[in-house]
Amino acid sequence: QVTLWESGPALVMPTQTLTLTCTFSGFSLSSSGMCVSWIRQPPGKALEWLALIHWDDDKFYSASLRTRLTISKDTSKNQVVLTMTNMDPVDTATYYCARVDGSSWTVDYWGQGTLVTVSS
Amino acid sequence: QTVVTQEPSLTVSPGGTVTLTCASSTGAVTSGYYPNWLQQKPGQAPRALISNTSHRHSWTPARFSGSLLGGKAALTLSGVQPEDEAEYFCLLYYGGSWVFGGGTNLTVL
Numbered sequence: 001q002v003t004l005w006e007s008g009p010a011l012v013m014p015t016q017t018l019t020l021t022c023t024f025s026g027f028s029l030s031s032s033g034m035c036v037s038w039i040r041q042p043p044g045k046a047l048e049w050l051a052l053i054h055w056d057d058d059k060f061y062s063a064s065l066r067t068r069l070t071i072s073k074d075t076s077k078n079q080v081v082l083t084m085t086n087m088d089p090v091d092t093a094t095y096y097c098a099r100v101d102g103s104s105w106t107v108d109y110w111g112q113g114t115l116v117t118v119s120s
Numbered sequence: 121q122t123v124v125t126q127e128p129s130l131t132v133s134p135g136g137t138v139t140l141t142c143a144s145s146t147g148a149v150t151s152g153y154y155p156n157w158l159q160q161k162p163g164q165a166p167r168a169l170i171s172n173t174s175h176r177h178s179w180t181p182a183r184f185s186g187s188l189l190g191g192k193a194a195l196t197l198s199g200v201q202p203e204d205e206a207e208y209f210c211l212l213y214y215g216g217s218w219v220f221g222g223g224t225n226l227t228v229l
Contacts, residue, residue, distance in 0.1 A: 037218070039166075039220075046209065046220055046221070046222045046223045047158075047160075047166065047209050047211075047220040047223070048220060049211070049217070049218040049219060049220055052216075052217075052218070060216040060217050061217070062217065063121070063217065064121070096165060096166070104154070104171065104172045104175070105154035105156075105171070105172065105213045106154075106156070106168075106171035106172055106175065107156045107158070107168055107171060107211060108168045108171065108177060109168070110165045110166055110167070110168070111165065112165050113165050
């Protein structure tokens with residue numbers, strides 16, 4: 001049974017750095033083809049793809065947010081971490097992580113999401 | 121900047137058939153974009169429906185089908201049920217990065 005869950009602060013001050021953790025079970029990120037992606041959704045708006053990390057540590061980022069994002073993994077802990085620097089109120093959103101099977105580029109299992117509000 | 125376009129809203133009658141489409145600003149959508157379709161109901165996380173153009177997940181009802189249609193990715197719902205009222209998002213792969221469509225709000229009325 002594959003599950004993912006996101007954790008991190010609910011409130012972040014403007015200009016601060018956000019650190020989110022995706023903890024998963026039911027699969028291994030050391031298995032060939034496995035990937036984990038981060039996605040966000042501002043209230044009432046569409047989904048936005050942020051970043052993806054491959055089993056071999058290859059990393060990809062949204063072009064518009066590339067300079068602010070870092071994705072990393074800890075295979076032994078079954079965790080993927082996303083950091084986003086210089087947070088702004090427009091970054092207020094629910095942040096999701098999802099599993100991606102890189103052998104077929106299938107996005108299948110999603111976490112429940114964590115709401116992050118950026119406010120002073 | 122790549123833009124993926126979906127119909128903002130569609131309405132369908134219960135038992136009817138509706139097709140949602142997903143277009144890319146870069147040109148025709150092909151299987152190489154590995155189209156994924158997701159369903160999202162209010163207050164819930166997205167749920168994967170279709171991957172790799174037409175592959176249903178084990179939990180996806182058979183009334184949902186994916187295809188390529190006229191240079192776009194398409195999601196067809198046949199025999200629509202009231203519980204299919206939701207937001208539907210497509211997701212396209214661009215060789216390392218991904219882009220979501222703006223979503224289609226499907227009303228069953």
